[in-house]
Structures are given as structure tokens and as C-alpha cells.
Amino acid sequence: MRLVVSFSVTPIGTGSTSLSKYVKAAIGVLKRRGVAYKLGPSHTDFEARDYAEMADVLREVSDTLFAAGVKRIGVSVKIDDRRDKENSMESKLGSVF
Amino acid sequence: MRLVVSFSVTPIGTGSTSLSKYVKAAIGVLKRRGVAYKLGPSHTDFEARDYAEMADVLREVSDTLFAAGVKRIGVSVKIDDRRDKENSMESKLGSVF
Amino acid sequence: MRLVVSFSVTPIGTGSTSLSKYVKAAIGVLKRRGVAYKLGPSHTDFEARDYAEMADVLREVSDTLFAAGVKRIGVSVKIDDRRDKENSMESKLGSVF
Amino acid sequence: MRLVVSFSVTPIGTGSTSLSKYVKAAIGVLKRRGVAYKLGPSHTDFEARDYAEMADVLREVSDTLFAAGVKRIGVSVKIDDRRDKENSMESKLGSVF
Numbered sequence: 001m002r003l004v005v006s007f008s009v010t011p012i013g014t015g016s017t018s019l020s021k022y023v024k025a026a027i028g029v030l031k032r033r034g035v036a037y038k039l040g041p042s043h044t045d046f047e048a049r050d051y052a053e054m055a056d057v058l059r060e061v062s063d064t065l066f067a068a069g070v071k072r073i074g075v076s077v078k079i080d081d082r083r084d085k086e087n088s089m090e091s092k093l094g095s096v097f
Numbered sequence: 098m099r100l101v102v103s104f105s106v107t108p109i110g111t112g113s114t115s116l117s118k119y120v121k122a123a124i125g126v127l128k129r130r131g132v133a134y135k136l137g138p139s140h141t142d143f144e145a146r147d148y149a150e151m152a153d154v155l156r157e158v159s160d161t162l163f164a165a166g167v168k169r170i171g172v173s174v175k176i177d178d179r180r181d182k183e184n185s186m187e188s189k190l191g192s193v194f
Numbered sequence: 195m196r197l198v199v200s201f202s203v204t205p206i207g208t209g210s211t212s213l214s215k216y217v218k219a220a221i222g223v224l225k226r227r228g229v230a231y232k233l234g235p236s237h238t239d240f241e242a243r244d245y246a247e248m249a250d251v252l253r254e255v256s257d258t259l260f261a262a263g264v265k266r267i268g269v270s271v272k273i274d275d276r277r278d279k280e281n282s283m284e285s286k287l288g289s290v291f
Numbered sequence: 292m293r294l295v296v297s298f299s300v301t302p303i304g305t306g307s308t309s310l311s312k313y314v315k316a317a318i319g320v321l322k323r324r325g326v327a328y329k330l331g332p333s334h335t336d337f338e339a340r341d342y343a344e345m346a347d348v349l350r351e352v353s354d355t356l357f358a359a360g361v362k363r364i365g366v367s368v369k370i371d372d373r374r375d376k377e378n379s380m381e382s383k384l385g386s387v388f
Contacts, residue, residue: 006333008369010204010268012179017207017266017375020386027387039387040331041380042297042369051159055152062148062178072179072211074204076270076369078299078333081159082109082169084308089332095311096318096330103236105272107301107365114278114304114363117289124290136290137234138283139200139272169308171301173272173367175202175236181211186235192214193221193233206373245353249346256342256372266373275353276303276363 001036001047002087004080005054008043011065012072025068026061033057038089043078045089054079099184100145101177104155108162109169122165123158130154135186140175142186151176196281197242198274201252205259206266219262220255227251232283237272239283248273293378294339295371298349302356303363316359317352324348329380334369336380345370 011022023044030037030046035057037046048054058075065073080087108119120141127134127143132154134143145151155172162170177184205216217238224231224240229251231240242248252269259267274281302313314335321328321337326348328337339345349366356364371378 004332006331010206012204012206012213013209013211015207015209017373018386019206023387038332039384040297040334041295041329041336041383042371043331043334045332051152051156052149055148058176059148066180071181072177074268075174075176075178077172077174077176078367079155079172079174080169080333081172082308083163084168092332093330095309096314101235103234107303109301109303109310110306110308112304112306114276115289116303120290135235136287137200137237138198138232138239138286139274140234140237142235171365175270177236179211189235190233192212193217245346245350246343249342252370253342260374265375266371269368269370269372271366271368271370273349273366273368274363275366277357278362 001049002081002083003048003050003054004045004087004089004092005048006043006045006078007058008076009061009065010074011070012074014070022065025064029057029060029064036089047088099147099178099180100151101142101184101186101189102145102151103140103142103175105140105173106158106162107171108167109171111167119162122161126154126157126161133186144185196244196275196277197248198239198281198283198286199242199248200237200239200272202237202270203255203259204268205264206268208264216259219258223251223254223258230283241282293341293372293374294345295336295378295380295383296339296345297334297336297369299334299367300352300356301365302361303365305361313356313361316355320348320351320355327380338379
């Protein structure tokens with residue numbers, strides 16, 4: 001794995017301040033795809049081989065929210081892209097302990 | 098166009114606090130591809146048809162920096178994805194005046 | 195100036211996909227305070243002396259949106275904090291030309 | 292508590308791709324202050340009463356890195372600011388299960 005991707009999705013104009021059902025829908029995409037992921041209070045992290053795989057995941061999350069009736073979404077993504085050594089969520093977390 | 102993408106790239110471990118040559122390399126990618134873009138102090142915005150095109154641009158920027166000797170990069174991306182009306186950098190900017 | 199701050203605010207649960215009136219309200223805060231700022235398609239940049247001044251600006255933007263009836267907001271902030279040389283929006287933009 | 296703050300700090304120009312010692316220094320600040328926090332692969336989340344407290348934490352993290360010899364840092368922050376109900380890292384995580 002080369003990319004560790006941390007993202008959050010904010011539906012805009014939904015009329016409710018509760019976002020949990022959308023977060024659940026996004027997590028459902030990661031589960032169905034079998035992607036390694038880690039859920040945090042503000043972001044969900046996952047691992048991707050490359051930018052194309054990352055885009056596939058984000059597109060499918062987006063499609064799922066639009067299918068649920070959302071008309072506009074904001075997506076924040078932070079990518080850690082390194083080629084000098086293996087990259088993973090565990091190595092990133094483990095290195096600080 | 099459906100996506101307005103705002104991104105910034107931070108090379109890690111370069112030994113210099115100056116990032117301008119990397120920003121120039123990233124802008125070069127956008128110019129070569131003929132993508133509509135807008136340069137700001139902290140982010141560069143561009144328009145993409147879909148997530149696959151967005152990923153192509155980011156991958157090419159990444160490849161360019163690694164080819165220039167960078168070993169690790171952090172990429173921040175903010176995506177505005179709306180399907181209720183045409184989306185563009187100009188419409189986003191224009192709507193607030 | 196030491197900090198260049200790039201931010202965006204997303205109101206959550208407003209019932210409308212249009213955010214322009216909230217962006218206008220945020221810009222109003224920057225104007226009233228006399229802060230140097232630059233509006234982009236996805237983010238607004240401004241300069242701050244320190245973290246306390248940055249927080250004052252963000253708090254006032256937040257207060258303004260809550261006073262306008264918003265119940266929840268997401269705020270994204272990117273800070274460039276350097277002490278090796280003068281920092282400004284113009285120096286950041288100018289260095290890539 | 293009203294704000295849940297998710298942040299990451301990237302030192303620029305350090306000459307090494309390893310960032311773990313800087314993450315440790317940042318975590319040290321949160322521990323010393325007694326702030327509730329949660330460490331993730333890409334971001335650290337913490338809770339703050341208001342924007343002033345958030346700024347104090349970020350300033351102290353910044354001071355710690357500059358004291359360790361870093362000359363420039365990039366800080367990414369995502370703030371969840373809601374006043375319709377109690378906000379916490381646990382409530383955000385719990386609502387999706």
C-alpha cells in the first residue's frame with residue numbers, strides 16, 4: 001500500500017444537523033469493498049494502492065449519498081503518499097508510541 | 098463540470114522551507130493538461146468532470162514531485178460535488194458578489 | 195504577519211444547497227475587522243499576527259452564522275506558520291511566478 | 292464542550308521524511324494540558340470549550356515544534372462547532388454505531 005487517505009464527507013442542504021446516517025452509508029461502501037479502514041471522530045482513514053483506487057472509493061461514497069437524496073456534498077481528503085517505505089495506518093499510528 | 102477541487106501539496110523531508118519550485122511543478126501539470134485552474138495563496142483550485150479525472154491530475158502532480166526527488170508528500174483536497182446545478186469556480190466565486 | 199490562514203465554513207442542516215449568503219456574512223466579518231483577505235472559489239485566505247487573532251476571526255464568523263440561524267457548522271482551516279522569514283498572502287503567491 | 296477539533300501538523304524543510312518525533316511532541320502538549328484527545332493515523336482530535344482554547348492548544352503545539360528547531364509548519368484543522376446539542380468525540384463516534 002502506498003496511500004493512507006483520511007476523509008470526511010459533509011452533506012449540504014439536508015435540513016438536519018444529524019449526519020450519522022450518511023457516515024453509516026459511507027462506512028458501508030468501505031466494508032463492501034473490503035478496504036482497510038479506521039473510523040475516527042472527525043475523519044475516516046483507509047488505505048489505497050494508488051490515486052485511481054482512492055477515487056473509486058470516493059466516487060462510490062458520493063454516489064451512495066446522492067442516491068440517498070443528498071444534492072450537494074463537500075469532501076475533505078488528506079493523503080499521505082510516500083515511496084521511501086511501506087505506508088499503512090498501523091505504521092503511522094505505531095511510530096508515535 | 099461537476100467537481101470543483103481545491104488542493105495543496107506539501108513535500109515532506111526536503112530540507113528547505115521554500116516550496117515554490119514544487120508549486121510551479123504542480124501548476125505545470127495543470128497547464129499541460131489544459132485543466133481550468135485558479136491559483137491562490139494556500140490552495141490551487143481546478144475543475145474536473147469526475148473523481149477519475151481528479152485522481153489523474155493528483156497522480157500526475159504526485160509523480161512530478163517524486164521525479165523531482167521528493168520522498169514523501171502530503172496532499173490536502175477539498176471537493177465540492179453537486180448535481181443540482183452546474184458547478185464551476187466562476188459560479189462559486191460569482192455567487193458571493 | 196506570521197500566519198497565513200486559509201479557511202472555509204460549511205453550515206450543516208440548513209435545508210438549502212446555496213451557501214452564498216453565509217460566505218457573504220463571513221466576508222463581512224473580515225471587512226469589518228480590517229483584516230487583509232483574499233477570496234477564492236473554495237477557501238478564503240487572511241493574515242493573522244498569531245493564533246489568538248486567528249481564533250478571534252473564526253469565532254466572530256461562527257457567531258455571525260449562528261446568529262443567522264445556523265445550528266451547526268464545519269470549519270476547515272489551513273495555517274502556514276513560518277518564523278524564518280516574513281509571511282504574507284502576496285509572498286506566497288508571488289514566489290511561484 | 293462545544294468544539295471537536297481534528298488537526299495535523301506538518302513540519303516543512305526538516306530534511307527527514309519521519310515525522311513521528313514531532314507528533315510525539317504535539318501529543319505531549321495535549322497530555323500536559325489535560326485536554327481530552329484521540330490519536331488517529333492522520334489526525335489527532337481534541338475537545339475545546341471555545342475558539343480561544345483551541346488557539347491556545349495549537350499555539351503551544353506550534354511553539355513546541357519551533358523550539359525543536361522546525362522553521363515552518365503547515366497546520367490543518369477541522370472544527371465541528373454545534374450549539375444545538377452537546378458535542379464530544381464520543382458522541383460523534385457513537386452516533387454511527
